[in-house]
Amino acid sequence: MPDRTVAASHRPTPVHTHPDDVSVLTALSAVADPVRIQLLRELSGSPVWTRSCGSFDVPVGKAALSHHFSVLRAAGLVEQRDEGPKRVNRLRREEFDARFPGLLDLVLRDDGEG
Amino acid sequence: MPDRTVAASHRPTPVHTHPDDVSVLTALSAVADPVRIQLLRELSGSPVWTRSCGSFDVPVGKAALSHHFSVLRAAGLVEQRDEGPKRVNRLRREEFDARFPGLLDLVLRDDGEG
Numbered sequence: 001m002p003d004r005t006v007a008a009s010h011r012p013t014p015v016h017t018h019p020d021d022v023s024v025l026t027a028l029s030a031v032a033d034p035v036r037i038q039l040l041r042e043l044s045g046s047p048v049w050t051r052s053c054g055s056f057d058v059p060v061g062k063a064a065l066s067h068h069f070s071v072l073r074a075a076g077l078v079e080q081r082d083e084g085p086k087r088v089n090r091l092r093r094e095e096f097d098a099r100f101p102g103l104l105d106l107v108l109r110d111d112g113e114g
Numbered sequence: 115m116p117d118r119t120v121a122a123s124h125r126p127t128p129v130h131t132h133p134d135d136v137s138v139l140t141a142l143s144a145v146a147d148p149v150r151i152q153l154l155r156e157l158s159g160s161p162v163w164t165r166s167c168g169s170f171d172v173p174v175g176k177a178a179l180s181h182h183f184s185v186l187r188a189a190g191l192v193e194q195r196d197e198g199p200k201r202v203n204r205l206r207r208e209e210f211d212a213r214f215p216g217l218l219d220l221v222l223r224d225d226g227e228g
Contacts, residue, residue, distance in 0.1 A: 024220060028146035034139055102216030106138060 011082070014069075019076030019092060019099035027100050030075030031107045035060055036068050040077065043091045044108050052086040077104075125196070128183075133190030133206060133213035141214050144189030145221045149174055150182050154191065157205045158222050166200040191218075 019027075030036060035058050042056050053069060060068070069089075072078040076099065079090045096104055133141075144150060149172050156170050167183060174182070183203075186192040190213065193204045210218055 024223065025146065025148055025151065028142060028221070032139065032142035032146035037139065100220060103220055106214055106217055107142070109138065 011087075013082070014073055014080045014087070016079055017074050017076050019096045022074075022076045022099065024100070027075050027077075027096075027103060030071050030077060031103065033068070033071075035064075036072060037107055039068060039072065040091065040104070040107055041110070043078070043089055044093070044104075048090040049081070049083075049088045051089050053080075053089065054086075125201075127196070128187055128194045128201070130193060131188050131190050133210045136188075136190040136213065138214070141189050141191075141210075141217060144185050144191060145217065147182070147185075149178075150186060151221055153182060153186065154205065154218070154221055155224070157192070157203055158207070158218075162204040163195070163197075163202045165203050167194075167203065168200075 031040070038058050039056055043051055053065060056065075058065065058068075069078060069080065073080065076092055076096055079092050080087050082088075093104060145154070152172050153170055157165055167179060170179075172179065172182075183192060183194065187194065190206055190210055193206055194201050196202075207218060
């Protein structure tokens with residue numbers, strides 16, 4: 001049994017996909033969205049495991065945000081773990097770069113046009 | 115007045131966007147589609163200006179195909195010109211690569227999973 005703290009919510013543990021198991025189309029579809037681009041950019045600018053899901057400055061509700069994180073996990077872009085009541089995030093930079101060289105750099109590049 | 119052959123259709127001349135004027139989001143959205151990925155892959159395997167719009171092996175109707183080519187033009191990926199009754203295509207490989215290094219390579223890479 002995985003270790004669970006008393007404060008943990010009853011949410012199911014997030015399901016992850018390794019970038020090696022992600023298709024080109026799935027990866028491209030995951031990053032072709034303005035909200036997810038914003039999430040990835042904010043995440044890339046923060047130390048790993050410091051950002052909780054609620055800490056991002058994106059104009060979407062809780063259910064939509066949950067969906068966006070689900071898409072990011074399924075594309076091998078984000079890893080999540082629960083720390084007490086918070087779900088914190090890590091950008092899977094190295095392993096995603098190894099599978100899709102240059103793609104994340106392109107997404108994170110701020111060219112002033114989104 | 116542009117030169118028009120007698121055989122030319124009455125379609126308006128296609129509108130193009132140079133890759134330098136394309137945002138990251140527009141580029142990513144253009145390539146995050148299975149039909150457009152297929153069009154780009156077939157186009158990359160043919161000499162320039164040899165492929166007419168009707169020559170691609172994609173499972174979509176004429177109107178949908180026209181929309182897909184419009185998206186590819188707007189993303190700076192494809193240039194088109196009319197040759198008599200045919201509209202022929204060129205992949206804007208060099209100029210797109212200069213603006214979005216590595217993206218087209220990723221799209222054209224056949225990893226067996228689309």
